[in-house]
Amino acid sequence: MSDLAKTDTLFFDRAGLDQSRVEHIVDDALANADDGELYLEYCQSESIAFDDGRIRNASFDTMQGFGLRAVADEATGYAHSAELSETALKRASDAVCAVQSGHTGTRAGEPASTNQSLYSDDNPLAEMTFESKVALLSEIDAYARASDNRVKQVTASISGEWQAVQIIRPGGARMGDIRPLVRLNVSIVVGEGDRMESGNHGVGARTSYDAFVDPAAWRDQTDEALRQALVNLESVPAPAGEMTVVLGPGWPGVLLHEAIGHGLEGDFNRKKTSAFAGLMGERVAAPGVTVIDDGGIHDRRGSISIDDEGTPSSRTTLIEDGILVGYIQDRMNARLMNMAPTGNGRRQSFAHAPMPRMTNTFMLDGDKDPAEILQSVQNGLYAVSFGGGQVDITSGKFVFSCTEAYQIENGKVGAPVKGATLIGNGPDALTRVAMIGNDMALDPGVGTCGKDGQSVPVGVGQPTLRLDGLTVGGTAA
Numbered sequence: 001m002s003d004l005a006k007t008d009t010l011f012f013d014r015a016g017l018d019q020s021r022v023e024h025i026v027d028d029a030l031a032n033a034d035d036g037e038l039y040l041e042y043c044q045s046e047s048i049a050f051d052d053g054r055i056r057n058a059s060f061d062t063m064q065g066f067g068l069r070a071v072a073d074e075a076t077g078y079a080h081s082a083e084l085s086e087t088a089l090k091r092a093s094d095a096v097c098a099v100q101s102g103h104t105g106t107r108a109g110e111p112a113s114t115n116q117s118l119y120s121d122d123n124p125l126a127e128m129t130f131e132s133k134v135a136l137l138s139e140i141d142a143y144a145r146a147s148d149n150r151v152k153q154v155t156a157s158i159s160g161e162w163q164a165v166q167i168i169r170p171g172g173a174r175m176g177d178i179r180p181l182v183r184l185n186v187s188i189v190v191g192e193g194d195r196m197e198s199g200n201h202g203v204g205a206r207t208s209y210d211a212f213v214d215p216a217a218w219r220d221q222t223d224e225a226l227r228q229a230l231v232n233l234e235s236v237p238a239p240a241g242e243m244t245v246v247l248g249p250g251w252p253g254v255l256l257h258e259a260i261g262h263g264l265e266g267d268f269n270r271k272k273t274s275a276f277a278g279l280m281g282e283r284v285a286a287p288g289v290t291v292i293d294d295g296g297i298h299d300r301r302g303s304i305s306i307d308d309e310g311t312p313s314s315r316t317t318l319i320e321d322g323i324l325v326g327y328i329q330d331r332m333n334a335r336l337m338n339m340a341p342t343g344n345g346r347r348q349s350f351a352h353a354p355m356p357r358m359t360n361t362f363m364l365d366g367d368k369d370p371a372e373i374l375q376s377v378q379n380g381l382y383a384v385s386f387g388g389g390q391v392d393i394t395s396g397k398f399v400f401s402c403t404e405a406y407q408i409e410n411g412k413v414g415a416p417v418k419g420a421t422l423i424g425n426g427p428d429a430l431t432r433v434a435m436i437g438n439d440m441a442l443d444p445g446v447g448t449c450g451k452d453g454q455s456v457p458v459g460v461g462q463p464t465l466r467l468d469g470l471t472v473g474g475t476a477a
Contacts, residue, residue, distance in 0.1 A: 199228030366436020437464030
């Protein structure tokens with residue numbers, strides 16, 4: 001059975017809606033709009049956290065509802081409800097009609113049809129009993145404590161989601177998608193004397209729990225969290241000043257996502273509030289820098305078979321060999337900019353209107369061996385992992401804290417450092433890329449992106465990078 005047929009069962013057979021009558025309401029509501037859609041959603045989610053030998057919290061939630069959107073020129077009318085009924089749909093139709101006085105008379109073209117399926121539609125929440133999930137987290141706790149007598153606290157959590165969506169457009173065009181999402185996370189605090197430090201590691205994907213509950217898999221995640229904690233236990237205050245910074249592969253791509261990716265989203269560029277606005281076709285990065293957004297990678301956390309407007313996800317080149325060649329687009333901003341949608345119209349839930357958002361955003365490989373990159377640096381910082389950060393989209397300025405970083409001394413990785421922050425400007429940082437490694441990796445599947453109060457799952461990635469002249473904030477006296 002196709003995803004569309006399965007969503008028909010959820011929204012029409014089970015919820016009691018009449019498909020032809022719903023399509024008629026959509027046609028009437030959007031008759032004088034430039035664009036729009038009805039978005040139906042059903043979502044089950046769960047989360048279990050185990051802390052210091054006991055369950056800290058456990059939750060299970062079922063959510064369903066619809067969002068009806070009408071777009072006229074730049075104006076958007078949006079109405080949503082958790083009530084799936086014709087009465088609620090008609091009320092929503094009356095509400096969104098208010099924006100249609102701005103209708104330009106040219107309806108946006110329909111999304112291309114697609115048969116792609118990037119992940120299983122099985123429900124991961126039904127694969128394991130609650131008791132077996134708690135037993136797994138208890139095993140992780142016991143394993144971590146037995147691994148090192150310096151372990152003081154262990155927090156392990158498992159979470160899953162099964163989301164079914166259907167998009168109905170004027171004229172009866174319908175698209176469906178069923179999206180699983182799972183995550184396992186381990187956090188460990190170690191202590192020695194008066195000093196306490198922590199390490200954290202997580203994995204996730206649009207798959208079942210099977211890949212992560214295998215003992216070999218969860219032990220690897222636990223070992224990595226413990227390794228990070230023990231590294232931090234030996235860390236020294238970070239140096240400060242302008243220096244060469246080497247970014248490790250994989251998760252450090254979150255800096256690329258935040259400092260560069262958001263600035264390449266269509267809405268910011270259409271409104272000319274991005275540092276990249278008006279630079280299409282111009283050099284914005286060092287030669288060799290190619291940045292991609294790809295929502296079509298199988299099972300990845302940021303992947304979507306179709307976006308939340310019904311457009312198939314795609315592989316979009318944003319920067320090619322240092323030249324700006326593309327933006328991340330939803331339907332409205334693409335239409336207003338006379339560009340094609342890229343399958344990046346995303347929303348947190350039926351209660352939110354879609355906007356251009358990243359999926360899996362990463363930099364492609366270069367030709368340098370990572371060891372060669374490190375050896376080229378006499379004194380600098382090797383940043384392996386990041387925590388929180390702040391970015392100003394308009395100026396491109398960013399501040400990111402390093403959760404694992406090392407000094408580089410005479411071309412060799414030296415002591416771990418604590419308290420390092422990277423400070424810079426996204427567009428400027430791209431021009432400071434001096435060497436690009438051949439070890440591109442995607443993150444382990446834990447990214448979540450926030451924008452305008454909405455959160456969606458994303459992926460990031462990059463190879464090892466050398467950036468010259470980046471400002472490092474440190475804690476060394």
